[in-house]
Amino acid sequence: MEASDAGPTRERPAGVTPLTITVVLGLAAAALLGVGFVAQQHAAYTEPLGEMLRLRLLLDLIHKPLWLGGLGAMIAGQVLGALALHRTDVARVEPLLATNLIFALAMAAAVYRERLGRWEWLGAVLVSGGVAAFLLSGEPHSGGPPVSASVVWVAMLVTLLTAAGLVVVAVRVTLPIKAMLLAAAAGILYGIQDVLTRDSLVRMGRTGHGPAWLLTTWQPYTLIMVAVVGLLLSQSAFDAAPLRVSLPAATAAEPIIGIVLGVAILGERLRVDPPALAGEVAGLIALVTGIVILGRSPFLAKSEQGASRRPERRQK
Known part of the structure; x- marks a missing residue:
């Protein structure tokens, strides 16, 4: 059981538990991430294919108000996600963040003023049910034995090499497969980012130092580099294909990698x-299946219609 951070003299409103607050933060973060992804893909899809995997892509996108708005929503979602991670373990937060695709779908449906079909409802039920089943069955919690530095570095290296391998393969395949592989690599890096965020917050609380102490550790610097590369990979995936192709792989990879690394690096435990x-x-399985179904929704595909004047639709 988790101890309350509020202290014995501080009362919470009836019915409000630490888990409830965490769930609210996680779902709010997922909503902002979903909105941010829709806006970012809508803008990135108009960029030339030759800018994929180049910093020039990000430099061009920062001049687009729609993309900046999407980035702002994404950052706000990450801040709320960090607050959720500050309260509890990665394995509890990651499945909640994976529901961002439901919010992306709802936003697309509202924008295009069309009703959700049975496949969209099925995907939503599978994602939500998958999250609930994992949390209730696994009861993720901290308290495992300390992990040695060598295990941390090996786990990080294997994960980064996996993401790099996906990028190498993506360079040599067709656009739809390229988008999925780049999105999966971005999702892997986002999972690493979540674990590093949790690790930094845990270390800061354990030592009793303020945020400035983090500048003397390697985690924040690695987190920033991983975040920038992950952003470039996700925007390159958005540049290559509509959301129905480019978003599901990232949304599925992030919670899986976050949970695995939470166990391997942070010593978190599942039943x-x-x-x-x-x-x-x-x-x-239900979570990933639901993400795939939602990712194929025609509502998410309609972001392609906003790019009727897309330049340079040819690969380099």
């Missing part, structure tokens, strides 16, 4: 008895 494992696996 491992057979019934719990069955529920965790079923929850993750």
Whole structure:
């Protein structure tokens, strides 16, 4: 059980628990991320294909108000996600952040004034049910034994090499596959970013130092580099294909990598008895399946219609 950060003399309103606050923060973060992704892809899809994987892509996008608005929503979502991570473990927050695709779908449906179909509802139920099943079955919690520095570096290296491998393969394939691979690589980096955020907050609280102390550690600098590269990869994926192709892979990769690294690096623990494992696996399968279904929604595909004058639709 988690101890309350509020202290024994501070009362919360009836019915409001630490878990409730975490869920609200996580879902609010997911909503902002979904809005940000829709706006960013709408702007990035108009950029020339030759700018994929180049910093020039980001330099061009920062001159577009729509993209800047999407970036602002994404940053706000990450801040709320960091607040949720400050309160509890990565394995509890990551599945909540994965619901950002539901909010992206809802935003697209509102913009184009069309009703959601049965496949969209099925995807939403699978994502929400998958999140609930994983949290209830796994009961993720901290308290595992300390992880050695060598294990941390090996886990980080393997994860980064996996993302790099996806990018290398993406350079040599067709646009739809390229978009999915680049998005998956971005999702991996976002998962690393979430774990580094949690690790930095835990270390700061454990030592009792202020935020300035973090400048003497390696985590914040690595986090910034990972965030910038992840942003470039996600925008390159958005440049290559509509959201129905480019977003699901990132949304699925981030929680999976975040949960795995939370266990491997932060010493977080899940229940491992057979019934719990069955529920965790079923929850993750439902989560990924729902993300794939929602990602193929025609509402998300309609962001392509705003790019009728897209320049240079040819690969370099």
